Amino acid sequence: MTPIPLTSVPNLRDVGGYRTRDGAKVRTGVYFRSTDLSRVADTDMPLLDGLGIRTVYDLRTADERDAAPDKLPDGARAVALDVLADKGIRSIPAQMLQVIADPMIAERELGGGRAIDYFEGSYRDFVVMPSAVSSYRELFGGLASNGNTPALVHCTTGKDRTGWATAALLLLLGVGEDDVFHDYLLTNELLLPSFAGVFEKFVDAGGDPALLEPVLGVREQYLEVSLATMREKYGTVERYFSDGLGLDTGVQTLLRERMIAD
Template structure:
């Protein structure tokens, strides 16, 4: 019997929540996305001494950091030993300082949170963000650099992360898996694993919010993920390009050689 972890299983490094291998999934033609090459997680700004060896053991050689300049300055990564750090500011064409500050206020002020978030199951700001992952110039440039690097450089394993590893990272991994031929239902399942693997780390935040008189449930749409968010990005792709492969080739301007290299590097025919 194999001792390999289940596909999509959380990698138990407590100071790096939402850490998992993006591989292991079957594609439409029966191939499999290779494991041990692409990981995803939250930021690495809170890695504790006790977790350094476990993180290093993954062998990560490149860290793609999708955060804003302000986010990186607020909490610099403690990257794996010897890993190259590649900053790719997906949201550079937005105000990079307002969002983190406003988020802190929302999480500590229930009245403000209800005013700005309402009580719905999705968040309009995040729906707009996911559409911008496809169209915002800085997002286009960042995802182009990410996928081009994956195609042209044999510097795997890599780690892709943003702050919570759910939105900017979620789109990167979803787009990659869809391009490689993983079916959409499976990609949504992988994407939604974040709710299981990330939200428990926010227990202290939920407890403080409740103690301040708030209903923690209204935070779920911004601290977790929703199917509607990823659907918003895919709708933008279909509107602008028709499908994910054309998004990579026309939107991100990857040439045929890059697309072929991604498949060759990341797919196994076993």
Template sequence: MIDPATYPGAPILLETLPNLRGLGGWRTSDGRRVRDGVLYRSTDLSRLSGADLDAVAALGIRTVVDLRTQPERALRPDVVVPGAEHVVLDILADDTDATPTDMATILEDPKRAKTLLGDGQAEELLSRAYTQLVALPSARTAYRTFFSDLLALDRGPVLFHCTTGKDRTGWAAATTLLMVGVPEEDVVREYLLTNDQLLPALKPVFDEFAAHGGDPALLRPVLGVREAYLETSMAQARTQYGDLATYFAEGLGVGPDRREALRALLTEC
């Protein structure tokens, strides 16, 4: 395992919980540092077991925030982390399009995958999904609760996740870092780490897809992340609210006073 305090975004290498890393270590524009050991992000916890479960428990996690839909949770229930409360915040509750959360079954059928994801449709799907992370009422409600819970000191340390820990989780991480003053270019860097920390763990998925006649390249826009995806959410926030600060305040309930409280909680000199 790599010590997450060694550098920002270092992976915590657990076989049954890929894409696990802390948000600590990133520098704000005024020279403060995001605290280690307070916030962690990952894929879902459905495969967590054995020594890996012990390792997560050793992080002192007190709250697990599950950003998935009800069907996703039913299909792959989280393993319970000892001593941690499980909180469900369904980002996509108001989304009537099941395609993003039906991805697991889509990947089992290369012909269906080609129909739904080929010819640039995968990029369009992700663009719509990242717009919805800002535009959906359920997304605003869930992220608003996420940040209000972060301000409750008895909630931390917090581990938050969706299914692959890259889209809903990625926006939660990005907005958190932006709120406390981490420069946008570093927020993008943190977001893109998923390509290094998740895709290798998904090699069996790519191999199985290829074995059934599918083109693995078809999956990369869906299973990885791209800077353009994150930019879609930020553009939606700016279009809908005028700027990110107003989105934080009006959309997520984190005005100047609460934002300063979040900075005090999550950063240090």
């Protein structure tokens, strides 16, 4: 795992470098994850261009994409995959920045443990909701196909929809759960500092910062919900890919060949 220091794109990193259980290593320079690319500074664009990204998989809703269009790196094409399309207006992950702008709305929507309930529900949906299934099927099928990598995968903050995508992929590649959780929780180190101003404004407006922490960061229990749902429904990550996403062992083998170095 290598963080890439673009101040205008927090939470950008190459997920390569993790060891698999059989001693191989996830390739670097193939799969990147980040926040959205709507605010890429001109001074940061050369470094982003230098990653050689061919495909940007955008997991945001149509409204999110319209409100904050990506600035694509040179030579990249965009693939829009609305993971939460079937969730509609109850999607806090898709609307969190609007919700947290007003302490009264935040308290109404997120107080009393509702934020954690929302996110646990969303992480369950990532595994079983039809729009999520079709989006992740296209994402992983694309990653296995020729000409689509290096690829960058993102949502708005690069932590939830992107977090599950990355966790599922690393598990399929044979990376141990400790490292999968390590990569997932790195978001708290790489993303939360960029929200310092959001926390400050929220407090100044009379909001309780404890409301924001489960919304702007990630928690182990969120990813654990996805994993538990996957195991309850499919048993293993391989069967999640085959039975859940419709990506057979041939596609899984291609993914491993593309993503793993001997």
